[in-house]
Amino acid sequence: MSDQSDQSNNNFDKDGNKKPPQPGVSNNKVPEEELALTKSVGSKGLSSFFSSLMAILVGLVVGVIILMIANPSNAGQGLIAILRGGMTGSPTALGQSVATSIPIIMTGLSVAFAYKAGLFNIGASGQFMIGGVFAVYVAIKGTMIPDSILWLVCMLAAMVGGAIWGSVPGILKAYFKVNEVITSIMMNYIGMYTAKIIIERTIYDSRYARAQNVPLRAQIPTLGLNTRFPGTNLNISLLLCIVFCVIIFIISSRTVFGYELTAVGLNPDASRYAGINSKRTVIIAMMIAGAMSGLGAYMMYLGGTGVYMDTKEIVASQGFNGIPVALLAMNHPIGVFFTGLFIGHITIGGENLQLYGYSKEIIDMIIAVIIYCAAFSLILKQLLGRIIQGKFRINRQKPRGPAPQGPGRYMHPEETEVSS
Numbered sequence: 089m090s091d092q093s094d095q096s097n098n099n100f101d102k103d104g105n106k107k108p109p110q111p112g113v114s115n116n117k118v119p120e121e122e123l124a125l126t127k128s129v130g131s132k133g134l135s136s137f138f139s140s141l142m143a144i145l146v147g148l149v150v151g152v153i154i155l156m157i158a159n160p161s162n163a164g165q166g167l168i169a170i171l172r173g174g175m176t177g178s179p180t181a182l183g184q185s186v187a188t189s190i191p192i193i194m195t196g197l198s199v200a201f202a203y204k205a206g207l208f209n210i211g212a213s214g215q216f217m218i219g220g221v222f223a224v225y226v227a228i229k230g231t232m233i234p235d236s237i238l239w240l241v242c243m244l245a246a247m248v249g250g251a252i253w254g255s256v257p258g259i260l261k262a263y264f265k266v267n268e269v270i271t272s273i274m275m276n277y278i279g280m281y282t283a284k285i286i287i288e289r290t291i292y293d294s295r296y297a298r299a300q301n302v303p304l305r306a307q308i309p310t311l312g313l314n315t316r317f318p319g320t321n322l323n324i325s326l327l328l329c330i331v332f333c334v335i336i337f338i339i340s341s342r343t344v345f346g347y348e349l350t351a352v353g354l355n356p357d358a359s360r361y362a363g364i365n366s367k368r369t370v371i372i373a374m375m376i377a378g379a380m381s382g383l384g385a386y387m388m389y390l391g392g393t394g395v396y397m398d399t400k401e402i403v404a405s406q407g408f409n410g411i412p413v414a415l416l417a418m419n420h421p422i423g424v425f426f427t428g429l430f431i432g433h434i435t436i437g438g439e440n441l442q443l444y445g446y447s448k449e450i451i452d453m454i455i456a457v458i459i460y461c462a463a464f465s466l467i468l469k470q471l472l473g474r475i476i477q478g479k480f481r482i483n484r485q486k487p488r489g490p491a492p493q494g495p496g497r498y499m500h501p502e503e504t505e506v507s508s
């Protein structure tokens with residue numbers, strides 16, 4: 089008898105029962121297919137990074153082509169201006185670049201979180217405006233609120249306003265199956281006119297045709313950032329962005345609710361069959377997304393930026409600018425923070441293009457190309473994931489070979505001896 093059969097027989101006692109495993113000895117082996125799947129999952133973040141990087145590179149190449157067509161002699165200097173952005177060696181320019189990024193980081197976080205539940209929150213602009221008017225109203229009218237907590241109360245008001253506005257598309261999606269893209273676009277314009285009515289009837293400044301100035305006691309604390317970056321309006325909004333990006337990451341990937349979000353986003357019918365309340369999940373997801381957009385408005389209007397809420401019939405662009413931030417980050421909350429800084433960085437660089445005879449709208453064309461490339465890379469990434477999963481399923485169906493023989497073990501049908 090061979091050594092292999094002797095080793096297999098040693099695993100059984102004299103009655104044919106399998107012996108318990110010895111302490112410190114493990115006979116479990118990880119299948120090669122599972123190892124391959126683990127490696128593919130581990131490389132998911134790396135593939136997302138390279139997909140975003142390729143989208144940025146293609147967008148910059150297209151930008152160079154546009155610069156050469158418009159003014160070939162200054163194309164090189166124009167590209168350098170875009171790449172330098174706010175990093176011109178001046179703390180003021182760097183601080184202004186970061187301050188420009190803060191609102192779009194929050195709206196990008198809003199779009200990314202809603203996408204976790206399979207929802208395309210294109211209504212971040214409406215949630216942004218309603219959250220902003222809620223915060224400004226409380227800042228001006230909340231004279232009875234102590235100075236030490238007024239900025240916190242205004243922040244909560246902005247979150248409540250954005251959450252209320254985000255809940256409407258969520259309710260229509262959950263109970264009436266109305267596409268959230270259509271309803272959220274409509275809510276953008278309804279929010280614009282609602283904010284205008286609230287301003288004109290409560291906190292209107294007729295001298296400048298806009299809302300009244302936010303009192304200093306309601307502005308967001310700076311913690312000395314404005315002195316480290318002189319001439320800018322940097323405050324703790326930057327720290328709040330980091331905090332909320334981490335919180336959203338934990339909620340979406342480390343909690344039961346995050347698992348429910350993913351399940352509902354992948355297959356609402358299957359999630360309901362598994363006992364998940366998909367309607368509640370969709371509504372809460374849109375409310376949290378709306379709260380993030382409202383926070384972005386709070387950070388802009390109460391951050392001492394010199395930007396005021398006016399009554400012009402224009403939808404806030406910060407909500408739409410959050411879409412490329414989320415797409416470029418592949419809807420990852422931590423990635424949203426860095427892509428928001430990048431979009432703000434090249435936006436400042438686009439404004440510097442005017443020094444070389446170019447129109448600043450060129451940077452909008454570059455960002456648009458980056459959006460298309462990021463969306464296309466997301467499609468390719470999903471196709472690649474399906475191919476890998478299909479290969480994994482095929483490998484699992486392959487026979488593993490004959491099982492070890494011994495007492496208490498069954499042989500494969502093709503290996504059994506037929507006695508005459």
